[in-house]
Amino acid sequence: MAKQATSPIAKTARLLDLVPFIATHQGIAIKDLAREFAVTTEELLDDLNTLWMCGLPGYTPLELIDLYFESGYVSIRNAEILQKVRLLTKEELVVIAIGLDFLKETLSKDREDLSLAIGSLQGKIKSLIGDIAQVTPTVDSSHRAIILRSLKERRNLEIEYHSLIRDQITTRAITPLELGEDRGVEVLMAYCRTAKGFRTFRLDNVKKADLLDSSEVISNSKKESEELFRAKCRVDARLRTTFERFRLDTDIATSPGLSSSKGITVEVTSFSQDWLVRNFMSTLANTEITEPAELAKTVGAKAQATLELYKNPHFSS
Amino acid sequence: MSRKTERLVNLTIALLATKRYITKSEIFRTVDGYEGTAESKERMFERDKDDLRNLGIEIEVGSFDPLFEDEAGYRIKPDRYQFQLGEVTSQEISLLSLAAEAWRGAALDGSALTALRKLHAIGIESDIESVPDLAPHANIRDKNLQIAIGAITSRQKITFKYLSEELAEQDRKIAPYAVTSRFGHWYLYGMDLEKLGIRSFRIDRISGDISPEGKTGSFEVENNFDLASLSSNVDEVSKAVIYLRAGRAIALRSRSVSSSTKSDVAGWDKVELSFRDKERFIEELLWYGDDAIVISPKDVRDEIVKRLELGVKRYG
Numbered sequence A: 001m002a003k004q005a006t007s008p009i010a011k012t013a014r015l016l017d018l019v020p021f022i023a024t025h026q027g028i029a030i031k032d033l034a035r036e037f038a039v040t041t042e043e044l045l046d047d048l049n050t051l052w053m054c055g056l057p058g059y060t061p062l063e064l065i066d067l068y069f070e071s072g073y074v075s076i077r078n079a080e081i082l083q084k085v086r087l088l089t090k091e092e093l094v095v096i097a098i099g100l101d102f103l104k105e106t107l108s109k110d111r112e113d114l115s116l117a118i119g120s121l122q123g124k125i126k127s128l129i130g131d132i133a134q135v136t137p138t139v140d141s142s143h144r145a146i147i148l149r150s151l152k153e154r155r156n157l158e159i160e161y162h163s164l165i166r167d168q169i170t171t172r173a174i175t176p177l178e179l180g181e182d183r184g185v186e187v188l189m190a191y192c193r194t195a196k197g198f199r200t201f202r203l204d205n206v207k208k209a210d211l212l213d214s215s216e217v218i219s220n221s222k223k224e225s226e227e228l229f230r231a232k233c234r235v236d237a238r239l240r241t242t243f244e245r246f247r248l249d250t251d252i253a254t255s256p257g258l259s260s261s262k263g264i265t266v267e268v269t270s271f272s273q274d275w276l277v278r279n280f281m282s283t284l285a286n287t288e289i290t291e292p293a294e295l296a297k298t299v300g301a302k303a304q305a306t307l308e309l310y311k312n313p314h315f316s317s
Numbered sequence B: 001m002s003r004k005t006e007r008l009v010n011l012t013i014a015l016l017a018t019k020r021y022i023t024k025s026e027i028f029r030t031v032d033g034y035e036g037t038a039e040s041k042e043r044m045f046e047r048d049k050d051d052l053r054n055l056g057i058e059i060e061v062g063s064f065d066p067l068f069e070d071e072a073g074y075r076i077k078p079d080r081y082q083f084q085l086g087e088v089t090s091q092e093i094s095l096l097s098l099a100a101e102a103w104r105g106a107a108l109d110g111s112a113l114t115a116l117r118k119l120h121a122i123g124i125e126s127d128i129e130s131v132p133d134l135a136p137h138a139n140i141r142d143k144n145l146q147i148a149i150g151a152i153t154s155r156q157k158i159t160f161k162y163l164s165e166e167l168a169e170q171d172r173k174i175a176p177y178a179v180t181s182r183f184g185h186w187y188l189y190g191m192d193l194e195k196l197g198i199r200s201f202r203i204d205r206i207s208g209d210i211s212p213e214g215k216t217g218s219f220e221v222e223n224n225f226d227l228a229s230l231s232s233n234v235d236e237v238s239k240a241v242i243y244l245r246a247g248r249a250i251a252l253r254s255r256s257v258s259s260s261t262k263s264d265v266a267g268w269d270k271v272e273l274s275f276r277d278k279e280r281f282i283e284e285l286l287w288y289g290d291d292a293i294v295i296s297p298k299d300v301r302d303e304i305v306k307r308l309e310l311g312v313k314r315y316g
Helices: A008-024 A030-036 A041-052 A090-105 A112-129 A141-152 A239-245 A273-282 A293-311 B003-017 B024-030 B038-054 B090-101 B109-121 B143-154 B227-232 B278-287 B298-315
Strands: A066-070 A073-077 A133-135 A157-163 A168-182 A185-192 A197-202 A206-211 A229-235 A263-270 A287-291 B060-062 B073-075 B157-163 B169-182 B185-192 B197-202 B206-213 B238-245 B268-275 B292-296
Touching: A008 A030, A008 A041, A008 A073, A008 B003, A008 B038, A008 B109, A030 A041, A030 A073, A041 A066, A041 B003, A090 A112, A090 A133, A090 B090, A090 B109, A090 B143, A112 B090, A141 A157, A141 A168, A141 A206, A168 A197, A229 A239, A229 A273, A263 A273, A273 A293, A273 B278, A287 A293, A293 B292, A293 B298, B003 B024, B003 B038, B003 B073, B024 B038, B090 B109, B143 B157, B143 B169, B143 B206, B169 B197, B169 B227, B238 B278, B268 B278, B278 B298, B292 B298
Parallel strands: A133 B169
Antiparallel strands: A066 A073, A157 A168, A157 A206, A168 A185, A185 A197, A229 A263, A229 A287, B060 B073, B157 B169, B157 B206, B169 B185, B185 B197, B238 B268, B238 B292
16 A cells, blocks of 8 residues: 655544554554554654643643553553544545445355445445445456465466457466556466466456466566567547557657658557457558558458458348 | 644544534633744644544534624534444445455555554454455556545546547546446546536546646536436447357357347357447457458448458458
8 A cells, every 4th residue: 555644634644543443452562553554663653652642621641642552562541532433534435435336246146145235335325425436347356356366375277268359268277477457457467377378368358267276386587478569550530549449658649750641650569460450450440551561461351251241142131 | 743743633632522612712722732923823723624624524613602702613523523334243344344455556545545444443353254255456546536536525626638539638627526437447427517518538538637626615416417327328229130150259249139149041140239339339340350240230231341341452
């Protein structure tokens, strides 16, 4: 989590939260308390020292908050006024509401009890902040949990994976290496035992994940280099959609020198030739491949084959 | 220095403890930390009130005492200070914590952390056994999401630059209403103050930072705004009939609405499915090349044939 800013305001918030926390965890180790509040032990001790100076007007020992330290453990007394857990801010409520949506969407059918519990919590939150967020996750939270476990326990996985590029669902045994992100898409880097090579899997295309008992140690450092395919093309309409499709940085469209009245010429890259062919098929109306010639030819042949089917009387409208 | 922190905590305690409204002069006299000239105390107090409000602590202003008619009194109502979700079970604590955990390493993780602290401070152990092994994750780091949510909850108008389909930056000014996430993208909904209608914006298409404009609480959400219906019915639904090569076009096939896929052509299935955005649907069908042949609607079929002819002419 992000490091907390130590502005007086953030510090105040922390002090107000420390009181009820210590009150429900009397005799907690300073170390654990610092970890819970994501601060160093020094910062925490400074917090506690400040708290010691606080209390009800009058500020006699009777009115001040009392802290007891005993060999690295802390307890609190005389803090009834601040002992109530603070209310959740609106932003905290939104954060939780969205998180609950993520959970609800991936519960299995047999957990209606949890679904009801989540619904009732969401109802309470909505009555406080209104209906201001609604999310549908693309990744199944239970799949992510299994992947995280496999990484932690260094166990292999069996996944059912839907490759959109190959238009296939396959079952593969993999050794997960790390979770990452590729342009906003969560991905799992893994060694695929089925394909005998390193592969990147989109989490939203994992249809099933099961832990295997086997485990392997794979060095992640020397990833064999896959061949990168490059192509140049001119984009002359639907720029934003096409840039997003080819995962191009939109900044390059606004940089000078690239743009001309006949559209923008860009270089697109992929580890999959098939992905390029399919994307150029999709964008026949607004992209034109300038190189390489073989790629243009492949797309042309694909267009020809498809057109023939459209002319086939079996498929006439 | 922690003098300011000390004063803020002491002010909170004093205002929480009082059963009646207490006046500013009482506060200056009794609460530790207000020093200097009358004017500087005044300034200090105004800032402190704002700072506490930013922490979600509401200071109520009022006066019951006829003797102090012209002097306002202040207090913090305990029920506006404390955790507002009421009694929670250990299972609910697990669910709430898990929900906040979804933001670890994502935008809003600061709020997630403070929410978790409060949940833990309740002192009810979460009942992990009662919840299946789930790892939700909000896959967004864009800080514009946080700015947008801050503006939504505080009813503050915002301006930003939005990338058009031609990749031009357009200035937008909206009253932000809600955020959604669908198909892996985050959207912001609001009243477009120039176009005077509800519009949605993909957050990753916002160029640069969102800027809040003007005061908080400066608009009301339109009565007829309904997030649930807006996010599901953007365009009208159309029906299409398509031949799919057996075993191919898996993603399209999974959207089929027809009960049978039987067809009169060997090696091919016939499916019916619905689509919303015509252009996007055409591009999706072309992705599958000679594995998907659309029969109807006719305009979709004609457009695809036209594009294929162009492709053959260009690349053939």
